[in-house]
Structures are given as C-alpha cells and as structure tokens.
Amino acid sequence: MYDTHITEKQFRSLSDTVYRVSGIHLTDNKKDLLKARIAKRLRATKITSVTDYIHRIDQDSEEFKRFIDGITTNHTYFFRENKHCEFIIKTMDRSRSLKIWSAASSSGEEAYTIAIQLIENGFSFRIYASDISDTILETANRGVYPMDRARAVPPDLLRKYFQKGVNHSINKIRIKDCVKEHITFGKYNLVTGTPPQSEYNIIFCRNVMIYFDLPTKQKVMDDMVKALKPGGLFIFGQSESMVGIKTPLMTISPSIYRKP
Ligand SMILES: C[S@@+](CC[C@H](N)C(=O)[O-])C[C@H]1O[C@@H](n2cnc3c(N)ncnc32)[C@H](O)[C@@H]1O
Known part of the structure; x- marks a missing residue:
C-alpha cells in the first residue's frame, strides 16, 4: 500500500x-x-x-x-557517561554560581542528570538545555520517562529526585520540580544558531557532532568556543574525536577541554 x-x-x-x-x-x-x-x-x-x-x-x-x-537520533539516558559530571564535582569551585549549556540535550536526561548531582553536592547553578527538535523538547519539559531510562541512576537518588507513577503510569517516573526549576529548555539549532559571547562556564556537546561533517563540526566548535567564558570547560562525548577540528581548547582529561 x-x-x-x-x-x-x-x-x-x-x-x-x-x-x-x-x-x-x-x-x-x-x-x-x-x-x-x-x-x-x-x-x-x-x-x-x-x-x-x-x-x-x-x-x-x-x-x-x-x-x-x-x-534526528535522540538516544540518551540518565547518568550516561557520568565521568564528566564526577569530574565537575571534583574540580569546580562550589562558591561560584555556574552557567551550564547542554547543547544537544535530546529529551532532557543529560540536563536532569547534571542538575541532580550539582544539587546533591551543594552547587549553585543554572542550565540552559537546547535541541533542534520541538517534539523532543516537549518530552524534556514534561520530565516523564519510561522507568528503564533511569536504570543507571543510583537508587538513593532515584528515590530522592523522581516520583514513581501509579495505576496506568506504573512503569513511568517523573522528575521532581526541585530539579526542573534549575533548567530552561529551548530550541537552538547548532548549525544555524548564533551563540552568545563568553556566557557559559561549562558546555556539554555530547553525541551530536558524530552526525556532522568536518566543516559543520568546525562551525559548531568555533561557536562553542565563543560561548564559553575564559577558563570554561567544553565536554564532548567519550567516543567523539577532535581530529581535523581546529580549536584553541586545551585537553585536560579524555573528552574534557578548557578554554584558555
Ligand atoms: C544522540 S542525542 C544526544 C543526547 C545527549 N547529549 C547525550 O549525549 O545523551 C543527539 C541530539 O542532537 C540533536 N541534534 C541533531 N542535530 C542538531 C542540530 N543541528 N542542532 C541542535 N541539536 C541537534 C538531536 O535532535 C538529538 O536530540
């Protein structure tokens, strides 16, 4: 047919x-x-x-x-590649408020994962989480997920920051408002967008550049460098590579880079 x-x-x-x-x-x-x-x-x-x-x-x-x-491929889950968050918690100064950009946030699990751990560790922060897809941003804003997306969440944090569904939502979980209130979701196209200048302490740009060719990767990288404050961190997916991309960023740990 x-x-x-x-x-x-x-x-x-x-x-x-x-x-x-x-x-x-x-x-x-x-x-x-x-x-x-x-x-x-x-x-x-x-x-x-x-x-x-x-x-x-x-x-x-x-x-x-x-x-x-x-x-678009929206695959993501809570606590994915969590070494990056552990690095932030270990190394960042808690007395300063952090501005963070989750630059291809998909359905929000990345931003919520960062928020949960920063709250737990007493940081003051705001996260801007963006994606190209309106549909996926609606899911992110709703904050309701099938239970299996949270299989990597430590049980104590699952109890503290998620509500379990009841009746027909028995296999679902909802992220609590105390996490949501730290995050603003919005639409941003990495290819056509104009980045802000020196705005962010940390940018997560994970598992999206793999879909781009080299000229597009270069454009996105240039924009991300602009958007970072001096000394800010740029975080890539663990299986992504900087090969062929020109950047002033310095490697400080696998897939973590710092703007001079
Ligand atoms: C595989 S997900 C990565 C999600 C999350 N960062 C992670 O690592 O789990 C890739 C996301 O990039 C988004 N994306 C693809 N092209 C984009 C573009 N030009 N601008 C912004 N987001 C884009 C897709 O909609 C998708 O949600």
Whole structure:
C-alpha cells in the first residue's frame, strides 16, 4: 500500500535538505535509514508514496518539522557517561554560581542528570538545555520517562529526585520540580544558531557532532568556543574525536577541554 522506494535523485535532494537544515550528513549508507524514517511518516500521514510525501513537506512546515525530527537520533539516558559530571564535582569551585549549556540535550536526561548531582553536592547553578527538535523538547519539559531510562541512576537518588507513577503510569517516573526549576529548555539549532559571547562556564556537546561533517563540526566548535567564558570547560562525548577540528581548547582529561 505504501511505496517507500526512493530514487537516487530524491535521496540526494532530501539529504541536501537535511544537511542544510540540521547539519546532519546522510552518507550513502544512510539510505535505508532515511527510507525507514520516511516509511514511518507515510504511515502516520497516510500518504502513499515518497514523491507525494516530498510534495507535502515542501508545502507544510509542520510536516517538514516532523520529517526533520524523524531523522534526528535522540538516544540518551540518565547518568550516561557520568565521568564528566564526577569530574565537575571534583574540580569546580562550589562558591561560584555556574552557567551550564547542554547543547544537544535530546529529551532532557543529560540536563536532569547534571542538575541532580550539582544539587546533591551543594552547587549553585543554572542550565540552559537546547535541541533542534520541538517534539523532543516537549518530552524534556514534561520530565516523564519510561522507568528503564533511569536504570543507571543510583537508587538513593532515584528515590530522592523522581516520583514513581501509579495505576496506568506504573512503569513511568517523573522528575521532581526541585530539579526542573534549575533548567530552561529551548530550541537552538547548532548549525544555524548564533551563540552568545563568553556566557557559559561549562558546555556539554555530547553525541551530536558524530552526525556532522568536518566543516559543520568546525562551525559548531568555533561557536562553542565563543560561548564559553575564559577558563570554561567544553565536554564532548567519550567516543567523539577532535581530529581535523581546529580549536584553541586545551585537553585536560579524555573528552574534557578548557578554554584558555
Ligand atoms: C544522540 S542525542 C544526544 C543526547 C545527549 N547529549 C547525550 O549525549 O545523551 C543527539 C541530539 O542532537 C540533536 N541534534 C541533531 N542535530 C542538531 C542540530 N543541528 N542542532 C541542535 N541539536 C541537534 C538531536 O535532535 C538529538 O536530540
């Protein structure tokens, strides 16, 4: 019923659009991924062919947003790569208030994880958590998650900072307001956004640059350096690499860098 065949020309045109809007570089081996994500949208919209779907996203900005949302990979969970937070708690001065940016925060688990541990350790701080996807930001703001996203949360912190669902929400957890109040979620596109100057003490930019090509990585890195205060920390995903990126940042620990 649904014709999910994508011609070479359509793949080129769609991947150019995705690149222009999000910086995500869909290489040839991502054709099946694009096909799968479009197939999902075809079923949701009841549009029967890729040609008609392309026509629809040309005309309908809401569906265009959903298409871009469908392309992004939002995988994340609480306490992911928590060595970074442990480093901050061990090394940062508690007497100063910290401004932190979680720059591709997905559904919010990264920002909430940082907040929980900074509260626990007596820091004063604010977090700005941003993402390109409106849908995922709605989830972040709601702060309600399937229980399994919290499997790495230490049990005492789970009890203290989350409410367990009851009845039909028995397998869900909700982040408490005392954590939420430290965070502002907002939309920021790393590719097209203009960064603030010398604003942040720490920027988390984890597990997003892997989807970008080198010129886009360079642009994002330049912006992040601008947004950091002198002496501020830039934090990358543990499996990401700075290879090919020019930066004044100094390595201080694996995937942690400091602005001179
Ligand atoms: C895999 S998640 C990473 C989440 C979190 N930082 C972590 O490490 O667990 C990548 C996120 O980057 C976002 N993203 C992709 N392109 C982006 C762009 N151009 N600007 C801002 N966010 C973007 C996606 O929407 C997605 O939520």
